[in-house]
Amino acid sequence: MKDKNCACKGIRTCLLCDDSKVESFYSENILEYIYCWKCGDKAYIKHQFDNHTCGNANQSEMIQFISIDGIFLQPDVLTEDEEIKLIQSIDSYDWVDSQSGRRKQDFGPKINFKKKKVNFSSFHGLPSIDIKLLDTIKRDRLRNDPNYSRFTSSTLENDSSDSILCNFKTVEICHLEYCPERGSSIDPHFDDFWIWGERLVTLNLNSQTVLTLTLKPNPEQKVLNYCVRIPLPPRSLLVLYGDSRNRYEHSIRPLDIIDRRLAITYRELPSSFLCTSHDDYNRIGKEFIMRSENLI
């Protein structure tokens, strides 16, 4: 361990505080399935990925795959020009050091997840360019090819002809920066279930990476553990929901950061805050909506 000159706490580390981090991270050998965004609901064993046929029909029985619920990925939702302008806007705000070698910019209230308390005093609105681009994407740039199973989950109340972002109301935005020099990563985790809704929406900018889904190891279950690797090109939009949000933890491994990568996460509220008779939840829901409608 080196002297701490970073924001890591507890078991989290980055290259600044632990130079063995990258080699030791996820050294266990587990089966890797690669997600195919065209198929929408399948991930193929790594060495056979290039041989698979997209869609449900005509799949060779020799190809080993798993079905996976609740991933939507759409490449090229932004033009290169839009991406450049978005990155310029992001870099006009101050970065704050965060855990595991990341830096971040938060646009939302301070939340104490354990005590279930929300403090809105520092939340003054959401960056307008982030919201306008997501609106454009929602309106014009998402495709639901009927030949493939792009929406899979029963946890969404959407009709299959709806966009995956139907009725998505952003109430919090976070900008994240990952750099290979800092060994930036995010450990496997669930996003909070109390305050954040069903869909986790992420825009990937500046360089490609891979988001990894894993199941928490369960010593009682004797099934071989595995991971699902989701390649994320720059300018792609990812939505995790259903099993991918609720059953699998997600992470970004340091070796998957090959260049500076920026991500914008957009979060919504669950219905428990929106249509409720619970006074406290009602107040929190209303305050979120009111503050997030202010574009800065």
Ligand SMILES: O=C(O)CCC(=O)C(=O)O
């Ligand atoms: O960087 C990413 O794509 C994931 C970020 C994430 O999981 C989070 O902020 O909760």
Ligand SMILES: [Fe+2]
């Ligand atoms: Fe997350």
